[in-house]
Amino acid sequence: MSEILRLQSVSRRFGGLQALRDVSLAVNKGEVIGLIGPNGAGKTTLVNVVTGVTPATSGAVMFDGREITRVKTYQSARLGLSRTFQIVQPFAEFSALDNVAAAALFSRPGEGLQAAREEARRHLVFVGLEAQSGQQAATLTLAMRKRLELAKALAMRPKLLFLDEVNAGLNSAEVERATKLIHQLAADGITIVMIEHLMKVVLNVCSRIVVLHNGRLIADGQPRDVMADPAVVEAYLGQQYAQRVRAHG
């Protein structure tokens, strides 16, 4: 498998807070990785460092064969890095269609608005929002806005997709639906790194799990091995959950 993303000893500091300490990580093409860890572990900071929102204070980030440590957000978007936000970020006054069209329009130079809208329609169908395409984004339900985020990210034709808690705040039927979409994306060959608190989803979808704790990478490997790792259990899962996983084999 060829490598698409590599973090080399990446650190990020916010004043006195060390949000990421010396994190090294490699992501291969086609992988679906679960990024987990307690609140404040640095998961979103890691995504922000890679996408150029808050560049690393030290270390290097390589994407698809080139260094992107200091690359600006819009440039990394054009290189094929896209993400969804934990707190959804729609263009509130635009229709769902124009939200997705904006992503198609600006992620590729030379794209026209008409072509972008046509492409946007396809992605809305994929995430099941075709009936809402004319509706103002601000009026959509949370579950719909989460799917709109996903459609926006897809319209950028990503090589690597970060999903930042796409399932947070959804009910179980909605989670199931979102999980199905992620499976489909993985089947299409998109490399995915997902931040997720629902272990059911992580174990269902991910082929590999990476654990952050206090800004440090404390585990990286097969889901089963990571679940059994005492450090992970201590930091994140809690004794009970680990026992249950072990018991159910």
Place this chain on the structure above:
Amino acid sequence: MSRANLALLVLIISIATLPLFGGPYALRLGTIACMYAILALSWNVVGGFAGYPSFATAAFFGLGAYIGGVLLARGAPLTIAVPAAGAGSFLVAALLGAALLRLRGHYFAIASLSLIEVFRELINNATDLTGGGMGLNIPLSASAGILADAMFFFYMMWGLLLATAVMVIVVSLSKLGFGLSCIRQNETAANMVGLNTTLYKSIAFGLSACFVGAAGAVYAGWVHYIDPSDVFDILYSVKPIVMALIGGLGSPLGVTIGAFVYLGLEEVVWRNYIQIHSGVLGVLIVLLLLFLPHGLMSLRGRKLFWRVKNV
């Protein structure tokens, strides 16, 4: 083209017939009306489309007036002075915009406000070139007389207004306008979908300064004498915002109507309340904004339609 944009062009073209109806006073008012509309429409690009509340209009009006004025005083024709003022203002604004537009909201407003002071001081101190606080005399063009002169500058300002309106309409229909709208709604998301927000904001700021600067140059040629406290008057920054609010933020037609309504109010109030005119004008503006927070354009959808239905 949308109906509102068409209405805007029809409105502007109909203003061109003004000289048929009035003498020098009407021409003077018409010239000011066109100038106000240029300022308001230009402000709308950065304030209305991109959502950045700029107070820099006076800075670029003054800069353009001085670029144009200095060129005119040295014998250059208006056909060179006005485009030079426009181009100069565009460049300076676009460059400064790349730095200033990193600030958001109130911080940007204050920073843009400070531009007026910075430019005023620069002009004040470049005495050799600009005459400093003494002002700058611009020689009268050898024209046929007062009326012909008034007519000439009216059409000059009008032509500039037409160009501004066309620019604003083109921007609103283009990828640039779509991007500015994205920036206004959610700048984080705009960055994340691959939009070069710094570039777009700089262009918007440049465009919003370009025609203001050109209008400043026409103004300088029209009044024949400028000094820093006149052309860097902060009211040139505040008025366009009030006009845009009166008319309806973001809508080019609304903003233009807002400019005309504002000038009408200003003129009527000034005539009738010579002692307390600014107070009365202020109260009127507050009342307008209180009862029509979304501007005159919001009337169109609501009351007028309601009335037609119930006749």
